[in-house]
Amino acid sequence: MSDRIFGVIGLLLAMGFAYAALQIQESFLSDAVGPKAFPLILATLLGLSSLAIILKPDPDPLWPALPRLLEILFSVLVMVLYAIYLPELGFVVATAIAASYLTWRLGTAPLWSLVVGVSTSVGIYVVFHLILGLSLARGPWGF
Numbered sequence: 120m121s122d123r124i125f126g127v128i129g130l131l132l133a134m135g136f137a138y139a140a141l142q143i144q145e146s147f148l149s150d151a152v153g154p155k156a157f158p159l160i161l162a163t164l165l166g167l168s169s170l171a172i173i174l175k176p177d178p179d180p181l182w183p184a185l186p187r188l189l190e191i192l193f194s195v196l197v198m199v200l201y202a203i204y205l206p207e208l209g210f211v212v213a214t215a216i217a218a219s220y221l222t223w224r225l226g227t228a229p230l231w232s233l234v235v236g237v238s239t240s241v242g243i244y245v246v247f248h249l250i251l252g253l254s255l256a257r258g259p260w261g262f
Contacts, residue, residue, distance in 0.1 A: 122176030129169030137162035194224060209258015210248075215240035 140158035183191065201217040208216075219236025223229055244262065247253045 120176075121182070122180050123173050126169045126172035126176070129172065130166055133162045133166035133169055136165065190224065194221060197221065205256045207258070208256075209260065209262055210255035211240050211244050211262050212258050212260075213256070214243065 137159060140155050140162060143154050143158070145153050145155070182188070197217055197220050201213055205213045215237045217236075218239045219233045222235045223232035227235060244255060248255050248262075
């Protein structure tokens, strides 16, 4: 039963995501695909995956123990805080903090998770902003 509830929540989320994607205003200077394509693809994949969970749930699902479940919920909170503080902290700093925490929780030693988080953040910044010229959130330091 819990799998079906999870599937219904995922399906509702996919429908909301698709609705939000359809609300994106297109400029007359957009490319052939447009800004709606990628979010709609993600909504479709989430919807199909959720339908699969609803139609064929696990007969005996194993839920994590309470401490592990709280850790998962805290990781979700970190991602929500990342989205909230991204404009204030900037892409590089916010991504370094979030990636460092998440890699640490996935089992990396604390010092190495900091190295991985900063490296990931700077690497993405170099590729997407400096090489491809895409706009990323600027923080108080201008990057």
